[in-house]
Amino acid sequence: MTTQQRFMRRGITKFFFLKTIAATNNVPSRTELAATNATDLSGFISDVAGWSLANSPIDTPDMGSTLTTNIPGEDKADSSSLTFYEDQAVETFPAAVISACHVERDETGAEVDGMTVADAQELLDSWPDAEAKALFTAALVVNQTLRADLGKG
Known part of the structure; x- marks a missing residue:
């Protein structure tokens, strides 16, 4: 099973809770990150874990060969979590x-x-x-x- 890891750069990362995102691909515009639509959660979060996608390939044996090939199978999201500072967020x-x-x-x-x-x-x-x-x-x-x-x- 292979896992696709997301890149988290070192330094400051911002997390926002958005009321709405207009784009169908769920990528917000700069105006959607404004205070009227967004709640900045960055100061409340102490840890981020998971957030990767894994694929379980399906074996496709061929009776004419000893090699068992496979095709992409089911995609599953690993357990993901955000850990909040309780004293700030509660x-x-x-x-x-x-x-x-x-x-x-x-x-x-x-x-x-x-x-x-x-x-x-x-x-x-x-x-x-x-x-x-x-x-x-x-x-x-x-x-x-x-x-x-x-x-x-």
Whole structure:
């Protein structure tokens, strides 16, 4: 099984939580990295692990040869994680993620201002612990995207 490693350069790396990305390839534009659309998480993150894609080839034996060839098989994403500094993120990060995930629309379908970070924090403070954790988990899960390169164009 081969693994494709992503390159993480030494130095400063920025991590943003984005409300929206317009491009279908999920690559944000500079304007989408502005404060109105992005929450900078860089100062909250202490470690990044995983974030690689592995392929499990499928054997294709040929009865006329002793060589067993293979073709590309299933792509799997390894376990990946971001580790946050609890002392910095525990009070502000959950509300920021919930606020960023909340999309409000008017009667024409246009996006309008929705839940603020303060509104989200009020929900987290007033709801029972299990429901508050479920709300935060839902906000995280909705933003997880698995992608695989299927090759050839």
